[in-house]
Amino acid sequence: MRVLIVEDDDFAADVLENALSRFGYEVTKARNGREALELVRSSLYRLVISDWEMPEISGVDLCRRIRAQHTGGYVYIILLTARRGTKHVVEGLNAGADDFITKPFEPQELLVRLRAGERILALESRELIIFSLAKLAESRDPDTGAHLERMREYCRVLAEHLSRQEKFRDQVDGNYIQLIYLTSPLHDIGKVGIPDSVLLKPGKFTPEEFEIMKQHALIGFQTLDAAARTHPDARFLLMAREIAISHHERFDGSGYPNHLVGEAIPLCSRIVALADVYDALTTKRIYKPAYSHEEARAIIFGEMLNKFDPEILEAFCQNEERFMKIKAQFTDQEHPTGRMNGQSQTPDPQGNSPFCPILTVGTPDAPITS
Amino acid sequence: MQETFHNHWEGPKSSADTPAQTQQTEILDYNALVDRCLGNIELASRLVEKLQTCLPQEIESMEKALSQNDAAQLARIAHRLKGATASVSAQRLNRVVEAIEEYGKAGTLSDIPASLEQLHQEWEQFRIHSTTFLPS
Numbered sequence: 001m002r003v004l005i006v007e008d009d010d011f012a013a014d015v016l017e018n019a020l021s022r023f024g025y026e027v028t029k030a031r032n033g034r035e036a037l038e039l040v041r042s043s044l045y046r047l048v049i050s051d052w053e054m055p056e057i058s059g060v061d062l063c064r065r066i067r068a069q070h071t072g073g074y075v076y077i078i079l080l081t082a083r084r085g086t087k088h089v090v091e092g093l094n095a096g097a098d099d100f101i102t103k104p105f106e107p108q109e110l111l112v113r114l115r116a117g118e119r120i121l122a123l124e125s126r127e128l129i130i131f132s133l134a135k136l137a138e139s140r141d142p143d144t145g146a147h148l149e150r151m152r153e154y155c156r157v158l159a160e161h162l163s164r165q166e167k168f169r170d171q172v173d174g175n176y177i178q179l180i181y182l183t184s185p186l187h188d189i190g191k192v193g194i195p196d197s198v199l200l201k202p203g204k205f206t207p208e209e210f211e212i213m214k215q216h217a218l219i220g221f222q223t224l225d226a227a228a229r230t231h232p233d234a235r236f237l238l239m240a241r242e243i244a245i246s247h248h249e250r251f252d253g254s255g256y257p258n259h260l261v262g263e264a265i266p267l268c269s270r271i272v273a274l275a276d277v278y279d280a281l282t283t284k285r286i287y288k289p290a291y292s293h294e295e296a297r298a299i300i301f302g303e304m305l306n307k308f309d310p311e312i313l314e315a316f317c318q319n320e321e322r323f324m325k326i327k328a329q330f331t332d333q334e335h336p337t338g339r340m341n342g343q344s345q346t347p348d349p350q351g352n353s354p355f356c357p358i359l360t361v362g363t364p365d366a367p368i369t370s
Numbered sequence: 371m372q373e374t375f376h377n378h379w380e381g382p383k384s385s386a387d388t389p390a391q392t393q394q395t396e397i398l399d400y401n402a403l404v405d406r407c408l409g410n411i412e413l414a415s416r417l418v419e420k421l422q423t424c425l426p427q428e429i430e431s432m433e434k435a436l437s438q439n440d441a442a443q444l445a446r447i448a449h450r451l452k453g454a455t456a457s458v459s460a461q462r463l464n465r466v467v468e469a470i471e472e473y474g475k476a477g478t479l480s481d482i483p484a485s486l487e488q489l490h491q492e493w494e495q496f497r498i499h500s501t502t503f504l505p506s
């Protein structure tokens with residue numbers, strides 16, 4: 001792995017270079033912040049060790065500028081400092097530094113810190129891979145656009161709210177929030193197993209087609225279950241598996257595939273259920289227009305009221321502004337015009353909409369025979 | 371290896387160090403330097419030589435800065451030397467330049483002549499002591 005050293009002191013730079021090369025890193029040295037910024041722009045460096053006190057651009061300034069650049073992946077930054085004390089550390093953290101080493105450093109300590117950095121970077125790569133897979137699974141469905149981006153944001157907002165409630169405090173912590181953000185995009189991964197003739201059908205589903213569509217929950221579960229069995233320590237796979245199988249379960253027991261009722265439905269799936277439905281309601285699909293936030297809200301608190309966990313509905317109520325902001329932030333590109341022609345432009349409370357989240361609109365998830 | 375053996379069977383070495391030895395490691399802790407270089411003796415020697423070469427020039431620059439009442443420049447040079455002497459494990463030199471950096475930053479130039487005098491003495495000690503570690 002490549003490491004960029006930013007150090008104006010040749011002595012420290014030589015010692016660092018020697019230690020890092022011995023630890024097996026590929027080292028590049030920059031003598032100041034300007035050189036470092038140029039090199040970071042190349043996207044070749046994910047690990048940067050920078051001195052704190054340097055003329056012109058200090059280590060803290062460098063951190064800020066790297067964070068502002070938004071190049072490629074995350075850059076892990078370790079600051080070298082001769083000073084101690086929390087005030088100092090806080091300044092570094094605020095600027096975006098990930099870790100600190102006091103000078104003169106102990107080589108073994110340096111190695112431990114670098115390994116920690118590598119682990120973080122590997123995690124980030126893993127998150128990217130997971131999200132890419134989820135996007136790939138969605139790519140056959142041209143309607144969904146930034147669905148996954150919004151969904152995971154909605155899930156995070158709901159989970160954050162729950163984490164502050166007495167009832168959920170033990171279950172929903174920072175880790176849980178991170179985990180649901182990471183795994184919620186995988187909810188529909190089982191759609192890869194649904195034939196185009198069903199998945200992309202613009203009209204209403206026949207009962208047979210609906211049965212096929214319902215399979216996506218089980219297919220997703222089986223896919224993730226196979227992975228979870230070989231990696232039992234990977235918590236994200238366990239949560240992803242739960243979400244895949246039960247994100248269409250409904251609080252009143254009207255969902256599928258297992259007709260679970262109330263808190264028998266895993267919390268993560270209850271969260272995803274609302275996020276998924278809200279997004280389907282507020283975005284344009286081949287079979288429906290995009291409803292406004294108010295219209296969506298009216299449907300959720302109208303005919304769908306019993307389908308969701310009241311605690312999660314409360315979390316939604318308390319965070320409506322954030323939902324609207326997220327919706328505005330990740331707007332889908334407009335589809336070519338004309339697609340909606342001839343289709344209903346108003347909410348259809350009878351649940352005559354073919355795609356999954358909307359299936360729960362209105363009465364039972366029983367399919368509609370046209 | 372031998373050191374670990376010694377440490378495990380005979381106890382930590384430092385307890386057996388004479389006061390004179392302790393003082394010498396404060397001038398230059400060569401073992402600490404070699405450890406920091408992960409056993410790369412060639413690098414350790416190069417760093418000692420580099421400090422030997424640059425120190426007289428830097429002292430000269432500091433004296434010049436003092437004569438021009440340039441406290442900021444004094445602090446800058448002292449800061450550079452602080453890093454260099456810390457890397458080399460020249461503790462006594464490090465303490466003097468750290469003091470000069472502080473005086474420079476605070477702008478209390480009156481304290482600096484005494485420190486510079488002390489720096490000359492420490493430098494002399496370092497030059498003599500460190501040369502014993504360099505390949506002849």
Ligand SMILES: [Fe+2]
Pocket residue numbers: 187188216247248356357
């Ligand atoms: Fe689904």
